[in-house]
Amino acid sequence: MISKFHKLASRVEDLWATAGKEKSSFPEICFNELSNFEFPHSLEELESELALWIQGSSLPKQLNVYNNFGQPPVTLFNNGKFVVDLYFWMNIDTSIHSHSFAGAFKVLYGQSLHEVFEVKPKKVYAEDVMSTDINRVTTQLLNQGATERILAGNQFNHRVVHLDTPTVTLCIRTIDDKEDTQWHHFPNGLSIEKRAPEEKVLKNLFYYEYLFNRNPEKGMAFLAEIIESWSISEMINLYEQMTTDSMGLSEDACGFFFETLNSIYGASEWYAIYENFYEQLEDHVHAEGDSAIDRFMEHAINSNYSYAQASQILITLQGHSLSEMQEMNFSTLEK
Numbered sequence: 001m002i003s004k005f006h007k008l009a010s011r012v013e014d015l016w017a018t019a020g021k022e023k024s025s026f027p028e029i030c031f032n033e034l035s036n037f038e039f040p041h042s043l044e045e046l047e048s049e050l051a052l053w054i055q056g057s058s059l060p061k062q063l064n065v066y067n068n069f070g071q072p073p074v075t076l077f078n079n080g081k082f083v084v085d086l087y088f089w090m091n092i093d094t095s096i097h098s099h100s101f102a103g104a105f106k107v108l109y110g111q112s113l114h115e116v117f118e119v120k121p122k123k124v125y126a127e128d129v130m131s132t133d134i135n136r137v138t139t140q141l142l143n144q145g146a147t148e149r150i151l152a153g154n155q156f157n158h159r160v161v162h163l164d165t166p167t168v169t170l171c172i173r174t175i176d177d178k179e180d181t182q183w184h185h186f187p188n189g190l191s192i193e194k195r196a197p198e199e200k201v202l203k204n205l206f207y208y209e210y211l212f213n214r215n216p217e218k219g220m221a222f223l224a225e226i227i228e229s230w231s232i233s234e235m236i237n238l239y240e241q242m243t244t245d246s247m248g249l250s251e252d253a254c255g256f257f258f259e260t261l262n263s264i265y266g267a268s269e270w271y272a273i274y275e276n277f278y279e280q281l282e283d284h285v286h287a288e289g290d291s292a293i294d295r296f297m298e299h300a301i302n303s304n305y306s307y308a309q310a311s312q313i314l315i316t317l318q319g320h321s322l323s324e325m326q327e328m329n330f331s332t333l334e335k
């Protein structure tokens with residue numbers, strides 16, 4: 001069964017070589033191959049096969065070692081130019097983003113909500129931070145088998161909300177291509193470049209913690225020096241990561257890092273938008289259940305869907321009209 005993914009990878013490899021290995025040709029090749037990819041196995045069958053495969057002695061180099069994109073992400077094939085990845089989505093992912101890479105993905109199991117956005121820059125604060133006008137232009141349900149292209153660059157911005165637990169997606173994407181930048185868009189109008197922290201940045205950060213634990217003053221002085229060389233996006237990407245998991249840093253070292261960030265950027269206009277995003281999150285509703293319907297309703301309310309759009313999708317999702325309780329939950333949406 002896993003060999004089907006490897007055959008898929010080698011077909012894509014051949015087709016891409018024939019097309020001259022241009023990044024721009026990659027999404028269409030992946031889209032066609034994934035659309036035609038037949039995988040008539042149950043999720044349970046895949047889980048059992050993968051359990052055997054993953055114990056094998058030589059896994060391809062994993063694109064994501066940790067569970068920061070998929071819980072877990074599993075790289076099935078990696079030739080240094082592109083990967084075939086499986087993502088098991090257990091958590092809801094609510095990030096709106098563009099891509100530095102190109103490819104396509106297919107929903108193997110479960111279903112997702114796919115939203116595409118138009119993002120227009122308003123004010124550039126730094127080369128990696130800007131305020132933006134962000135509008136949802138299309139919204140569609142992706143059922144099992146649905147395939148979508150991933151276009152590199154800032155013309156394609158999307159969010160994929162995985163409704164079923166798990167939703168499993170199969171993705172073919174380029175790697176190690178740094179010519180396009182990737183942006184994370186906060187829905188209240190702030191965009192920050194998204195990139196994994198470089199080794200040097202991480203090593204400096206962990207050395208800061210070491211010094212901080214040895215002698216707080218030394219650690220503070222060291223942090224003040226290294227932070228000068230970090231861009232805003234490097235700081236914010238680390239900060240975002242640290243707020244969800246401490247990256248192994250002690251509570252005090254994290255706390256001082258946050259204080260430093262506040263003291264440097266606290267008065268900036270962009271930082272106020274950033275803080276406003278998290279303040280707004282406090283008003284978000286949280287569904288009691290974890291079904292696709294619960295997840296969709298929660299998302300529609302928190303993302304300011306109109307009543308017409310939310311109810312239309314909900315009817316498609318559940319196959320019948322809204323219950324009284326659902327009508328009540330949607331009563332705050334714009335009619």
Ligand SMILES: [Fe+2]
Nearest residue numbers: 097099150158
């Ligand atoms: Fe994406």
